């Protein structure tokens with residue numbers, strides 16, 4: 001086991017304990033985590049390439065998240081069909097309202113109950129399929145447009161009608177999935193306003209949604225970073241054996257600690273530059289990402305510092321989604337030169 005192997009399951013390279021299933025590779029498709037729990041992984045984990053999961057009970061299943069478009073979601077549901085034939089999906093959990101975790105909802109059987117955290121619908125409408133499609137058709141200048149096409153071009157945002165959740169989880173909810181408990185814990189606002197995770201205690205598996213990005217920089221849409229750090233602590237306290245992040249390979253608590261340390265870095269750097277009277281944009285231009293610059297999409301530091309500054313000073317002028325994307329594109333282009 002080597003920490004430099006990109007297909008290696010665990011960030012830490014720790015030894016596998018007795019009786020623990022073998023490490024899963026980071027390949028596209030369904031991965032058995034043992035105890036009737038599976039992860040669906042979509043490398044490379046960059047923008048839109050997200051993970052999902054399936055928990056099977058007696059005669060029914062819970063699906064954790066759908067994917068960014070209908071073809072991706074259909075591919076996943078087809079691959080799960082041998083498992084869901086005898087245990088149909090009766091529960092669908094949306095970790096949060098970003099499209100790469102819910103745009104495929106309409107393909108899940110209508111009998112399934114859909115669960116999400118507080119404020120899900122509001123945030124869904126801010127970045128609905130129609131909003132994303134119109135961004136793809138807009139001109140944001142050569143750098144911004146090229147960035148959008150590069151990262152979001154592979155997905156299809158037309159013809160999607162997102163089925164909205166009917167059960168809102170404000171703090172926590174235990175769902176009986178064919179005789180086994182799945183605990184839904186609302187740990188946001190952090191990544192977004194409504195970050196819901198699913199903890200499967202009898203299997204020791206945690207589906208973390210976008211409270212975890214492995215291999216790529218986390219992006220703080222809601223924040224502050226301190227709240228997300230608290231969410232990391234709550235996930236670590238569950239002491240999971242396997243942790244399925246929203247993006248990246250399956251990990252364990254060491255993967256949670258890696259994300260936590262990035263967020264600490266953002267929190268401390270923003271506090272320092274804010275105190276020094278520096279604007280967030282200049283702070284982003286000057287930042288030395290040090291040990292974190294090997295993460296993909298390091299340009300997300302733009303959104304992360306902006307969000308942190310909005311918490312430090314609510315008078316910080318607001319940026320829309322397109323402005324933030326263009327800002328990330330420009331930061332990335334400047335760093336690549």
Ligand SMILES: [Zn+2]
Nearest residue numbers: 050100210246
């Ligand atoms: Zn995501």
